Amino acid sequence: MSCAFDMEHYRELLDAAKAGGYEWASFDRHPRAGDLFLRHDVDLSLEAALEMARLEHDLGVRATYFLMTESTFYNLRSHVGLYAQRQLRQWGHAVGLHAVYPRAGLDDRFDPTLSWHNPDPGYMTAPVAGSTNVMGDVFFAPALYRSDSNQRWRHGCPHEELARGAFPWLQLLTHPEIWVYDGDTMGQTMRAMLDAERDLGLERLAADRIDLA
Numbered sequence: 758m759s760c761a762f763d764m765e766h767y768r769e770l771l772d773a774a775k776a777g778g779y780e781w782a783s784f785d786r787h788p789r790a791g792d793l794f795l796r797h798d799v800d801l802s803l804e805a806a807l808e809m810a811r812l813e814h815d816l817g818v819r820a821t822y823f824l825m826t827e828s829t830f831y832n833l834r835s836h837v838g839l840y841a842q843r844q845l846r847q848w849g850h851a852v853g854l855h856a857v858y859p860r861a862g863l864d865d866r867f868d869p870t871l872s873w874h875n876p877d878p879g880y881m882t883a884p885v886a887g888s889t890n891v892m893g894d895v896f897f898a899p900a901l902y903r904s905d906s907n908q909r910w911r912h913g914c915p916h917e918e919l920a921r922g923a924f925p926w927l928q929l930l931t932h933p934e935i936w937v938y939d940g941d942t943m944g945q946t947m948r949a950m951l952d953a954e955r956d957l958g959l960e961r962l963a964a965d966r967i968d969l970a
């Protein structure tokens with residue numbers, strides 16, 4: 758099995774977790790044996806988040822999507838932003854806030870759970886009033902955490918350990934755009950995303966009554 762960052766291996770990763778007997782948990786209670794906290798920080802692309810969410814739904818997988826209200830790359834109040842929030846809920850996923858420090862403005866669009874975007878160590882693990890911080894003491898332990906940040910597993914792809922149930926429980930962070938768009942490195946993947954977004958941008962312009970002739 759090749760550990761590519763593509764949707765084929767993402768599916769294998771989810772299948773491995775099922776084979777290992779893990780159950781899908783969200784950040785609303787303390788971890789129990791066999792929990793898999795599947796977390797997605799949506800940094801760049803709602804379209805990629807929707808594609809990943811649909812696959813998970815088809816496979817009976819429940820994740821928590823952390824969405825930004827002050828993203829440089831998407832607008833949660835746009836048509837696609839509102840659609841994404843509705844659709845994620847409809848597919849059974851939880852929705853938390855991917856917050857930019859120090860603003861933890863949780864409103865009724867979000868479950869009371871938060872992850873910080875690009876956090877500094879100084880506040881990364883600190884408690885947040887009225888919300889669970891996914892990197893706080895309850896949900897974070899270095900040995901029980903894997904992340905695909907910048908298209909690199911710092912401690913290896915967890916599919917094999919998941920399949921044999923090696924983690925008592927796990928918080929698994931994946932970023933949808935890394936898996937949905939092709940590329941052997943983060944740089945390649947980002948360029949593939951931008952290429953796809955050019956077409957999307959042309960569609961948006963046409964929908965906005967811009968004459969593209």
Ligand SMILES: [Zn+2]
Pocket residue numbers: 759760761766914915916917
């Ligand atoms: Zn793998």
Ligand SMILES: [Zn+2]
Pocket residue numbers: 798799800855873874875
């Ligand atoms: Zn982020």
